[in-house]
Amino acid sequence: MSEPLRILQVGAGGMGRAWLSTIAANPDAVLVGLVDLDLDVARAALAAAPGGLADGDVAVGTDLGEMLATTQASAVVDVAIPIAHHSITTAALFAGLDVLGEKPVTETVAEALSLVAATQVTGRRFVVSQSRRFNQQAFQLRAYSRALGSSGSLACEFFKAPHFGGFREEMPQPLLVDMAIHQFDLARFVLDADPVAVYAESFNPPWSWYAGDASAVATFEMSDGSRFSYTGCWCAPGLETSWNGSWRLSAEKGAATWDGDHAPSYDAGGDLAVPQEADPGRELAGSLAAFVAGIRERAPMMCEAADNVLSLAMVEAAVASAETGVRVSIDEVLERAHEVALASESRDDVRAALVGWPSVREGLALSTA
Ligand SMILES: NC(=O)c1ccc[n+]([C@@H]2O[C@H](COP(=O)([O-])OP(=O)(O)OC[C@H]3O[C@@H](n4cnc5c(N)ncnc54)[C@H](O)[C@@H]3O)[C@@H](O)[C@H]2O)c1
Structure with a gap:
């Protein structure tokens, strides 16, 4: 013991x-x-x-x-x-x-x-x-995704109308920076795929009670060739989605949906052999x-920093695309961040480790090997 x-x-x-x-x-x-x-x-x-x-x-x-x-x-x-x-x-x-x-x-x-x-x-x-991620329903959706063959499109709609007050109502990108990381990270989890590039727009509806952009749409190209599309708004009263968002996967052998609060379902024109996922424990x-x-x-874990950095890169890339109006590649974001990290690192040992990375993706892989 x-x-x-x-x-x-x-x-x-x-x-x-x-x-x-x-x-x-x-x-x-x-x-x-x-x-x-x-x-x-x-x-x-x-x-x-x-x-x-x-x-x-x-x-x-x-x-x-x-x-x-x-x-x-x-x-x-x-x-x-x-x-x-x-x-x-x-x-x-x-x-x-x-x-x-x-x-x-x-x-x-x-x-x-x-x-x-x-x-x-x-x-x-x-x-x-x-x-x-720690939600048996999300694990089940990933099991359906795996059983349905190659993924085509994964869509997530997120519509809520919270009045937080405080910093969220003052930030330039409240939705993309404070909230969307949850859905972006879930998309990587459900698809077992990583982001390649994104085109995003953000805007603030005229009735918004946020100073920054409370609405955003983003389309990510993923490493398996699929597309993840996100549409969200934080000043959207009426027919609100769950806090996890409302999901639809379209894949080779059929489709799956999840409202974020109840068990997901699939339609493959017949039964698929899908394992019932164990409960991973809820949230925290x-x-x-x-x-x-x-x-x-001493086992590998989900969400180690070397892996999770790609979820934050999705946020940074989406914000960059929304600000510039151009498609942004995740590798560009990673390589630019590497330059900033080298320039601002205060520890010699950490800088030496960063210098030794042939590329950021290869440097991150050293941690997950
Ligand atoms: N997983 C989720 O759904 C979820 C939800 C809310 C917040 N969060 C995250 O949790 C974290 C905390 O959020 P919160 O809402 O509790 O914020 P908060 O402002 O309520 O509390 C933060 C606390 O940290 C203390 N603090 C700040 N700098 C510190 C430092 N250098 N050393 C020691 N203490 C320090 C502050 O005094 C404060 O008491 C954030 O990273 C936030 O993004 C996650």
Whole structure:
């Protein structure tokens, strides 16, 4: 029987509270410390956690370096804001810890490449919690996709009308940057394919309550020759889709649909031999369970940074296409990000690893080999 994985959590905001509950519910993990820049936020989150924790039950602090050195944690769960993901993950990896980080992997593809190189230098694991993959229905849709033969088109419609207030209503690209990464990542998962290029447009309907573009359409060419088309709007009252979006796959032997909330279905003109997928655990719980198992068994995991960077590249490429009006290739985005990463890297060992990549795709493959 293995000891529970000792976890230091960083970030105690809205999502941080959900992670505290998730860690508390997993018998194979134990919280040993909580870091937040705001000590009162950290203490309030601990008090609200299941069972109610206080200083003394676990270490609480504002100084990540000190907490890494003193808590004897084996892994960091990073639930801080995206702009802090690069520095937190770098510090944790070089302190010898593995990291499970909230999406997005980082703010930019360039920062994400730096972190992939940091895993290669340290030999530690860095997995992104792309929580919407952890859904038995999504796994079933992928099983249908595999059984239906070659894919032609995968379409996702996302129409919601939330009034968040705050930063989302001020950002230039709220839908593409804050939300669409979930659907872009799910498309890679369902198709078992990676993005090649994208043409995208974004716009803001006249009635929108967002300052930036609340609507977008994007068409991705995928590595299996299929097309993934995304149409989304965040100021779309009436007949709203689920938060996962509404999906349709058209393939060689038939079609499959998923409303994002209920079991998917398929039509192949008869029965297909499709395995019933096991429940991977729902969202954060599934993501944490997979991380703990992958660390213990030293097994490959879904959403390791070297793989997940391609989901963030889809976002960056779609934004670039929407801003320039031209089709953008994913390789262009990756190679440009590599140049930025080399120019801005502050660690010599990480820069040396980045310099050694023959191309970005080959550099990423070094981590997944
Ligand atoms: N998977 C999902 O569906 C989902 C949903 C919401 C948010 N998220 C992600 O979760 C992360 C956190 O989002 P949130 O809504 O909880 O944000 P939040 O603003 O509510 O909380 C972030 C917390 O991090 C702390 N923090 C910021 N920088 C820090 C640093 N350098 N060191 C330590 N603490 C720091 C802040 O003080 C704050 O308490 C983001 O990456 C976000 O994209 C994911």
